[in-house]
Amino acid sequence: MRMIDIIEKKREGNALTKEEIEFFIEGYTNGSIPDYQMSSLLMAIFFQNMTDEERADLTMAMVNSGETIDLSAIEGVKVDKHSTGGVGDTTTLVLGPLVAACGVPVAKMSGRGLGHTGGTIDKLEAIEGFHVELTSEQFVKQVNELKVAVIGQSGNLTPADKKLYALRDVTGTVNSIPLIASSIMSKKIAAGAGAIVLDVKTGDGAFMKTTDDARELAQAMVRIGNNVGRKTMAIISDMSQPLGRAIGNSLEIVEAIDTLKGNGPEDLTELCLTLGSQMVVVGEKAETLEEAREMLLAVIEDGSALEIFKQFIKWQGGNEKIVDDVSLLPQAAYKMEVPASQDGFITFMEADEIGTAAMLLGAGRATKESEIDLAVGIVLNKKVGDSVSKGDSLATIYSNREDVQEVMDKLTQFIDIEATKKEAPPLIYEVITA
Ligand code: URA
Ligand code: CA
Numbered sequence: 001m002r003m004i005d006i007i008e009k010k011r012e013g014n015a016l017t018k019e020e021i022e023f024f025i026e027g028y029t030n031g032s033i034p035d036y037q038m039s040s041l042l043m044a045i046f047f048q049n050m051t052d053e054e055r056a057d058l059t060m061a062m063v064n065s066g067e068t069i070d071l072s073a074i075e076g077v078k079v080d081k082h083s084t085g086g087v088g089d090t091t092t093l094v095l096g097p098l099v100a101a102c103g104v105p106v107a108k109m110s111g112r113g114l115g116h117t118g119g120t121i122d123k124l125e126a127i128e129g130f131h132v133e134l135t136s137e138q139f140v141k142q143v144n145e146l147k148v149a150v151i152g153q154s155g156n157l158t159p160a161d162k163k164l165y166a167l168r169d170v171t172g173t174v175n176s177i178p179l180i181a182s183s184i185m186s187k188k189i190a191a192g193a194g195a196i197v198l199d200v201k202t203g204d205g206a207f208m209k210t211t212d213d214a215r216e217l218a219q220a221m222v223r224i225g226n227n228v229g230r231k232t233m234a235i236i237s238d239m240s241q242p243l244g245r246a247i248g249n250s251l252e253i254v255e256a257i258d259t260l261k262g263n264g265p266e267d268l269t270e271l272c273l274t275l276g277s278q279m280v281v282v283g284e285k286a287e288t289l290e291e292a293r294e295m296l297l298a299v300i301e302d303g304s305a306l307e308i309f310k311q312f313i314k315w316q317g318g319n320e321k322i323v324d325d326v327s328l329l330p331q332a333a334y335k336m337e338v339p340a341s342q343d344g345f346i347t348f349m350e351a352d353e354i355g356t357a358a359m360l361l362g363a364g365r366a367t368k369e370s371e372i373d374l375a376v377g378i379v380l381n382k383k384v385g386d387s388v389s390k391g392d393s394l395a396t397i398y399s400n401r402e403d404v405q406e407v408m409d410k411l412t413q414f415i416d417i418e419a420t421k422k423e424a425p426p427l428i429y430e431v432i433t434a
Helices: 003-011 018-030 035-048 050-064 093-098 120-124 134-145 157-168 177-191 211-227 249-260 266-282 288-301 304-315 349-363 405-414
Strands: 081-082 106-112 147-153 193-203 230-239 334-339 342-349 376-381 393-399 415-418 428-432
Touching: 003 018, 003 035, 018 035, 018 157, 035 177, 035 288, 050 134, 050 157, 050 177, 050 211, 081 093, 081 106, 081 266, 081 342, 093 106, 093 120, 093 147, 093 177, 093 249, 093 266, 093 304, 106 120, 106 134, 106 157, 106 266, 120 147, 120 288, 134 147, 147 304, 157 177, 177 193, 177 211, 177 342, 193 249, 193 266, 211 230, 211 428, 249 266, 249 304, 249 376, 266 288, 288 304, 334 405, 349 376, 349 393, 349 405, 393 405, 405 415
Parallel strands: 081 193, 106 147, 193 230
Antiparallel strands: 230 428, 334 393, 342 415, 376 393
């Protein structure tokens, strides 16, 4: 087989065979196919697209390019959730215990990463003693008995994707539906997911800026998953304003606890119920989304989801008393209010910029070397559609520095107040089940 023939075949708009796809993924991973040929093929894919069959084959070829996590010792369908990334997205912290309480095993491998706040692991490490260094035996035992565990990223998963993503980044080929969809799905499958639920965000704070693009990506991923034997569902949700109210590591732990108690922000609660319903269905614990939703509401109501969160903290070495006394979490030295400059209605809150404001306080990493301050962040006291009077607090800044002028300015600039009311955008645009 020759790479030049594969490039020409795709350039002419023909579908590649499974063998051809495996050939270039293997060759590119082991270095026998050079960057210039791979770049050319990526650009051909960008313009000529891929069939459903090619997308499925590409995904599995990337899965098989490195190690995979074997979760077969865990009973039941292992369901993983993926979000394309948002600001103040506290859903993972809530969904783990919530669906575990319905009997769905959550075997989560998670990372730290760069961003407005830390990743799920950083947030959990705001809890004194909490750690994610579990042996695979401990991990399996915990998921079997408690139904939820989080472990740090390990192993050389999907090396083909890492190398391809870096190349796409410098060759103008990131923004291709078949390439994005296979990239995301290969990582979930390599991490052991038996079923997958996807939260594709749309809006200014999201990777997919329009609902049409988000829909195309969501449908592509749902088809890939189902074509490779992993039940997959997706939703398209709004990320034009931050989700929930808290943006920051320990602040989001508090928000997750509130939500598990049934007192969380409306939007975060609704998103967790929607995604959670899909997880319970693909995890084969309910037949319909409606039945699943009833189960989720019941485990919030009777306290069992919160109890699992407590046990989960305890099993992983953390102080579970924080659940009943959140003042045991890291506390910021200063608390400052951001006053409304006029009477009116909140018409816009730019998610990305508000996230950056939280990062400026130290809630997230700007570079891999940055240290996170787990105590700091922002709590939004108003959301789009709310009315305000001059002087009302729009947001509370939690800081360990006294000088927060830059953050104050950013929040004032990116929270718009106008005289006429504007309805909040819908939270969930679409639910894609097949
Ligand atoms: N996120 C991914 O993991 N892969 C892509 O290709 C784009 C976004
Ligand atoms: Ca939040």
